[in-house]
Amino acid sequence: MGKRTDFIYLSEQDMIQAGALDSERCVEVMDEMFKLLGQGDYLMGGPNGNEHGIKVYFPEHPEFEGMPAAGPDRRFMAMVGYLGGRFKVAGEKWYGSNVANPARGLPRSILMIMLNDVDTCEPIALCSANIVSAVRTGAIPGVGVKYLANPDAEIIGLIGAGPIQKACLQGMMATAKNARCIRIFDLNPEAGEKLGCWAKETYGLDYVVCETMADAISCADIISSATSRLKPVEIRDEWLKPGSLIIFTGSGRIDESYHVNSSTFFDNPKMHVAYMDDARRSNCSIEEAYKGMMGGGIYKLIDEGKLPPAAEIPSLGDCACGKIIGRKSKEERICLMTGGMPTEDIAWSYDCYDRAMKLGLGTHLKLWDSPYWY
Numbered sequence: 001m002g003k004r005t006d007f008i009y010l011s012e013q014d015m016i017q018a019g020a021l022d023s024e025r026c027v028e029v030m031d032e033m034f035k036l037l038g039q040g041d042y043l044m045g046g047p048n049g050n051e052h053g054i055k056v057y058f059p060e061h062p063e064f065e066g067m068p069a070a071g072p073d074r075r076f077m078a079m080v081g082y083l084g085g086r087f088k089v090a091g092e093k094w095y096g097s098n099v100a101n102p103a104r105g106l107p108r109s110i111l112m113i114m115l116n117d118v119d120t121c122e123p124i125a126l127c128s129a130n131i132v133s134a135v136r137t138g139a140i141p142g143v144g145v146k147y148l149a150n151p152d153a154e155i156i157g158l159i160g161a162g163p164i165q166k167a168c169l170q171g172m173m174a175t176a177k178n179a180r181c182i183r184i185f186d187l188n189p190e191a192g193e194k195l196g197c198w199a200k201e202t203y204g205l206d207y208v209v210c211e212t213m214a215d216a217i218s219c220a221d222i223i224s225s226a227t228s229r230l231k232p233v234e235i236r237d238e239w240l241k242p243g244s245l246i247i248f249t250g251s252g253r254i255d256e257s258y259h260v261n262s263s264t265f266f267d268n269p270k271m272h273v274a275y276m277d278d279a280r281r282s283n284c285s286i287e288e289a290y291k292g293m294m295g296g297g298i299y300k301l302i303d304e305g306k307l308p309p310a311a312e313i314p315s316l317g318d319c320a321c322g323k324i325i326g327r328k329s330k331e332e333r334i335c336l337m338t339g340g341m342p343t344e345d346i347a348w349s350y351d352c353y354d355r356a357m358k359l360g361l362g363t364h365l366k367l368w369d370s371p372y373w374y
Helices: 012-017 023-039 130-148 163-173 189-203 213-217 256-260 269-281 286-291 296-303 316-320 342-359
Strands: 005-010 042-044 054-056 075-083 089-097 109-117 123-128 155-159 181-185 206-209 222-225 233-235 245-248 252-254 263-266 334-337 363-368
Touching: 005 342, 012 123, 012 130, 012 342, 023 042, 023 130, 023 163, 023 316, 023 342, 042 342, 075 342, 089 342, 109 130, 109 342, 123 130, 123 342, 130 163, 130 245, 130 316, 130 334, 130 342, 155 163, 155 213, 163 189, 163 222, 181 189, 181 213, 189 206, 213 233, 252 296, 256 296, 263 269, 263 316, 269 286, 269 296, 286 296
Parallel strands: 005 123, 155 181, 155 222, 181 206, 222 245, 233 252, 245 334, 263 334
Antiparallel strands: 005 363, 042 075, 054 075, 075 089, 089 109, 109 123
16 A cells, blocks of 8 residues: 555635734745755756746747737746755745736736645645735845845835735835835826825825835835836936835836946846846847846846846845845945745745644645555
8 A cells, every 4th residue: 555645725715814914924934035045955946946937938829729829927837946944845836827817806816836745745735825925025125124224214115006015015114113104106196095095004104105206216215116027117326315225026127327336136146147048048139038027137237247247146145144244334225136936935835834734724635545556
């Protein structure tokens, strides 16, 4: 007889009960994850062990009936990895994205995470992951603020006022202990007003909904840019004051003069090396390939030799594990580029799974009593 294998299914409500919405806890877990990255106790997919994930790209003109056509943010994607430390687990986030979904009463992306025993390879848990992904995305700016912002930062400028920006603000408020005011710019002022009202009620923050991006960020100590990749923002050097930290969770570009006179950090430089390698293998020019990428403007400067090679850009992981000092002076301007990593999803879903088991949550599912081919 072979070995019986069971695993746990955790619905969205199960994950909520297990604490998936706890942004402050998530910032702590992401900090722990970055320490493991800095030490090298992790793996992601691809030949260099640092791939963001692998996508299914649809053709513009499908040859076969029923095959989806390419469209904005239309994709399926698998993000795989292993995380050591107390986690010692392998995992995969799998999702599809379709901008038509909200009209159907669905999120644009629908996400699931599978966690596996790293030794036997058996499934441990299948988790609803929309909340996991959003909260861990927002927690990364919280870690960035911890290591890269001035401790006395008071004003936070927000570019974009959607759900991910709300998650980013929650993450930043876990570490921006002296924040007192937010300034918001969104193409839809009503969205900015809604976010501002929520921040006032939740954190007691004063808020201003600004008519221009420059007005929102020119006096900000911390800036969070969380906008759609379909509408990348363009930021001027002169809008960013001395001592400011700008964090990109969405696409955006800053003038070349800013980057050559300021400090740049990556969440994981090796992943950005992989991004650049992917661009070079694409069917279009490097210039075109970089346009739609989160760090496209920085990648172009790296290629031109105006910034150090991507592998030499300082990492948030090295800050977290104490290999380097993040902020070196009160006047230093810093840009943090984040791209999202499967290790983040693995860390937060595992932490929620662990708490779910202690609370007796979830549905036990049987894979087999004994494997048929054993």
